[in-house]
Amino acid sequence: MEGSHKSKKILFSLPGDLLAEIDIVAAEEHRSRSDLIREATRRYITDRPGRQRPIDDPGVREAIRSMDRIAKKLHGDWDAAQAIRDTRDSRYGPSDEENNED
Numbered sequence: 001m002e003g004s005h006k007s008k009k010i011l012f013s014l015p016g017d018l019l020a021e022i023d024i025v026a027a028e029e030h031r032s033r034s035d036l037i038r039e040a041t042r043r044y045i046t047d048r049p050g051r052q053r054p055i056d057d058p059g060v061r062e063a064i065r066s067m068d069r070i071a072k073k074l075h076g077d078w079d080a081a082q083a084i085r086d087t088r089d090s091r092y093g094p095s096d097e098e099n100n101e102d
Contacts (some may be wrong), residue, residue: 065080
């Protein structure tokens with residue numbers, strides 16, 4: 001995360017039953033409420049839809065492997081990831097990573 005690494009205190013409300021569940025999990029894992037809520041928040045921010053690159057999705061990786069196997073049978077050596085990059089670049093231009101490789 002960007003910005004200050006110094007912790008800030010905040011005040012927010014939770015339903016009693018949710019707080020009870022947090023307390024149970026925190027006790028089972030020998031952690032504080034704050035630590036548990038901090039980790040849950042970090043995971044939510046990191047894992048929310050649109051945050052991950054498509055290539056990080058196991059389903060996308062498997063689809064690419066399947067495309068590679070089929071293409072190899074039909075055309076010999078073929079790189080599905082490169083074909084996807086080429087299609088993307090033809091539509092939207094090269095990515096920032098590719099522009100910074102010079």
